Amino acid sequence: MTTGTVVPDAPQAPVRPPGGAAARQAASAASPAAAVGRESPAAVTSPAGTPGGVEEAWPVDGPLVLGVRHHGPGSARAVRAALEAVRPRALLVEGPPEGDALVPLAADDAMVPPVAILAHSVDDPGRAAFWPFAGFSPEWVAIRWALRHDVPVRFIDLPAAYSLAAAADPSWGDEEDELHPGDGGERALRIDPVAVLAEAAGYDDPERWWEDVIEHRGASPSGGGPAPADPLLPFAVLGEAMAALRETYGHGGHPRDLVREAHMRIQLRVARKEFGDEVAVVCGAWHVPALTAKSTVTADRALLRGLPKVKTETTWVPWTHRRLARHSGYGAGIDAPGWYAHLFDSPDRPLERWMTKAAGLLRDADLTVSSAHVIEAVRLAGTLAAMRGRPLAGLSETADAIRAVMCDGSDVPLRLIQDELTTGDVLGEVPDTAPAVPLQRDLTRLHRTLRLKPELLERELQLDLRKDNDAARSRLLHRLGLLGITWGTQTQGRASTGTFRETWRLRWEPESYVKVAEAGVWGTTVLTAATAKAASQAMSSTALAEVTALAEQCLLAELPEALPVVMQALADRAALDSDVGHLAQALPALARSLRYGDVRATDTAALGEVAAGLAERICVGLPPACTGLDADGAAEMRRHLDAVHTAIGLLPESAELGVRWAGVLRRLAVRDTVRGVIRGRAARLLLDDGRLPEEEAARLMGLALSPGTAPTDAAAWIEGFVGGAPGGGMLLVHDERLLGLVDAWLAGVPVDAFTDVLPLLRRTFSAYEPGVRRTLGELVRRGPAARGPVQKEAGAPGFGAGLDEERADAVLPVLRLILEGDA
Structure with missing residues (x-):
């Protein structure tokens, strides 16, 4: 059980029933037809205080155990009806006993489901679990009923102190290979009771079977329908079905369930001593046979003996419908939380109201949906339900009708409805009075x-x-x-x-x-906690890049008390690290930190000194580090080259450093032992900064593309020079001399080497804008004569030669107006 675990009844893999009579009898007993003609366990008379004024006899022999499906609106309505009928003196609910102190908050109007009980270990808060409740959860409905009627409420599941401590034990999880043998000596199977009952009843969809048997029981097309004559009958039938399943597939199915049920029985005995038999229990239907079976206190305590335990804290937290969905990984998840919430909240005409919601959502997405579409979709859903032998249109019928009528047969708009309505993004709310960590x-x-x-x-x-x-x-x-x-x-x-x-x-x-x-x-505040964690990370980090990234975070988060510790760690790591690659990785983060420090008015003097020192060491160590690299190492060093170049431009007062960096780039651009991709990139960076005349750039390109250079090395130089940099394609468009050099070289590549060069060139030129590629292709197609003679006079970097002074002077009045303003 780790962070994000949700506890109630984890998923159980559907198992095909072996055709045994017990499974078929269980499915038959749980069917609507069987429920109509069965006798109630005991007659239910009018409760005391009702208009009948007749004192009610407790309807069962012993406590009343109401087996439910977690997050089922049909179960929720049935639980509410049963509690109204019998009026128990105490209510026991499946959930962690640590949550007993949180129960009164459920009556607060500021508590809006879906919500969840969060329990976490005090010593290891990352070890946590959730117990979610939706507005249509039977447990939530029962708790709210009890609070309104001043009935004591207690949680009786295994305490979170035990379950969180035992989460590290593999046998405590949901793995199917950890199951225990049944009575017959065979291995018991962990099952999904709903899926098994549905398959035994002839259904291929467990959700559809559950809707027919539970959600639509006794409902009329208008959504209301008379209440069942005996509100306890559905629970009796479902309890018998679960008993048959447990007998067929093994008692309990999993060691964890046996331990939980032992604790539930112990808590039930405690409640009976205090309140007598007039106690109602709301729990998962699978546990009903275990709670009603005979067992001794000694046997139950033996199952609990030796369990590990941790200190825990609990609170209420908001939850979401999406987290209740089965696809989120929640063990007791359902397929359609939004649909179930709609069924529970709609007092009448749920189908018409649902279709109206769907139409409104599609209209918001600019799709044409009229009232006629809604009317026709309602009619089609009802017709489909009648043809399929269902008491009311369910989720599948409504989805089919919406797809056919409102979506013109397309699944694309239907997916919007399934995401926004069927599942939904409802977020609950928790009152401020709920306990929370500081x-x-x-x-x-x-x-x-x-x-x-x-x-x-x-x-x-x-x-x-x-x-x-x-x-x-x-x-x-x-x-x-x-x-x-x-x-x-x-x-x-x-x-x-x-x-x-x-x-x-x-x-x-x-x-x-x-x-x-x-x-x-x-820490107890966000500021102190972030400061303490930053200082701890600075002391424990061993990589220079990690410390520089941390320094950047401290500046962005404005943690002045943590920054001295981080800066000291940064200086220590930088002094000991001689790897130029590590230094090159660290410098950009420091440069960004200095830049953001100026914006945020943060004192970054110490950071500037470290950054300047790193830049100096990079200038010294980079040329030797670029020698003798393979293709992958050269590609990585090219990225470092770009990052360092940008970082040095961001450093304050970097004029002298910029001159020194330009010298490093010149040495890289002319050194034959350096890979072509690095030499080409160094030449391009110098050209962009105006530190390399165009004639010199053309000379370097001519050398790189000379017949004495291998075609693959020449292609790598071109990639470094014009690939992966902003404006690389435009440089060739405006500088016909460079384009002519590339064109002439490419035309002269031998046939046997062309296939080796082509992939590299395609990767280089494919990064250009479509318009740039089209212009280059047109210039190449026209040929050198159409492009005009090669310009001899040097111009601005990346542009044609010469300067039109008259056109340049035309912008001066506008610039003067902008700069001077009203002055």
Whole structure:
């Protein structure tokens, strides 16, 4: 059981029944027809205080055990009807006993399901588990009923202190190879009871069988329908079916279930001593036979003896419908949480209301859907249900009708309905009075102060760091990222590339509450926790790149108390690391940190000294490091070359350093022992900075493309010179001399070497814009005569020779107006 585990009844692999009479009898007993003619376990008279005014006799011999399917609206309605009929003195619910103190919060109007009980280990908050409740969960309905009627509520499942401690034991998990033998000496099989009963009843879809038997029992087409004459009858029938299944496939099915059921029986005995037999139990239907079977206290305690235990804390956290879905990995998941919520919340005409919701969603997506479509879809769904012998149209009928009528037979818009309605993105809410770790309380306070509400749906957030509130939001998101709480992911903004803007994509997941609890070991506030974790990471990191990235995070998160520790660790790692590749990886992060420090008014003097020292060491060590590399090593060094070049341009007061760096690039550009891709890139970087005349660039290209150079080496030089850099294609478009050199070289490549050169050139030129490729192709097609004579006079880098002074002077009045402004 790890972070994100959800506990109630994990999934059980469907097993085909062996055709035994017990399985078929169980399915028959659970069918609607069988339920109609059966006798009730005991007559149910009008409860005391009802209009009948007749004192009710407890309807069963012993406690009333109501077996349910977790998150089933039919089970929820049946539980509510049963509790209204019998009025128990106490209610026991399957769930962790540590949650007993949290039960009163369920009556708070600020508590909006879906919600979950989160239990985590105090010493290891990452070891956690969830117990989710939706508005249509039988357990939630029972708890709310009990709170309204002042009936004590207790959770009786195995305590989270035991289950979290035992999670590391493989035999405690859900693996099917950990099953125990049945009475016949055969291995018991872990099953999905609903799937087995559905298959025995002749259904190929367990959800459709459950809808027919439970969800649509006694319902009329208008959605209401009379209540069953005996509200306890469905539970009696389902209990008999589960007993038959357990007898057929083995008692309990899994050691974990046996331990849990032993604890439930012990808690049930305790409740009977206090309240007598007038106790109602709401639990998974699979456990009903175990709770009603005879067992001794000694035997139950023997199963619990020796279990490990950890100290735990519990709280309520918001949950989502999407996390209740089976495809999310939740053990007790259902296929359609949104559909089930609709069935439970719609008092009448659920089909018509559902079709109306679907039509509204399609209209919002700019699809044409009219009222006539809704009427026809309702009629078609009802007709399909009648043809298929179903009491009411279910999810499959509504989906087929929507696809045919509203979606014109297409599955594309239907997937929108399945995602937004059938599953849904509903996020619950929890009151502020719910217990929480101090870090969570500080984070909640920051949410309100910064007006940054956690939301399930992903949204984009644009921040302007010149504004105080946006700067504070940025600091919070960076601090959370350092703590491992990935609420937001920084992306490249569309509107601006300035350093004063940031773009974030925000999405709050329920598992983030576990990460908050886990990060609580670092401090009680977001600031202190991020500071402590940054300092700890700085001391434990061994790689220079890790420390430089951490320094950048500290500046972005504005952690002044952590920065001295990080800077000391950075200086120590930089002094000991002699690998030029590591230094080249570290420098860009430092340069970005200095750049952001200027924007955020952060003191980065110490960081600048370290960055300058790294740049000096790179200038000394890079030329020897580029010698004797293979193709892969040269490609990686080319990337380092680009990153270092950009970083040196960002460093403050880098004029002298820039001259020295230009000298390094010149040595690389002319050194024959350096791979062509590096020499070509060095020449291109010099040309872009105006430090290499065009004649010299043409001379270097001519040398690289000379007949004495192997074609593959020449192609690598071209890739380094014009590939993978902004404006590489435009350089060839405007400088006909360079294009002519490339054209002449390519035309002279021998036939036997052309197949080796072609893949490299295709990769180089395929990165250009389509318009640039088209222009280059047109220039090559026309030939040298159409392009005109080669220009001899040097011009601006990347452009034709000569300068039109009259056209250049025309822009001066506009520039003067912009710069002077109103002055």
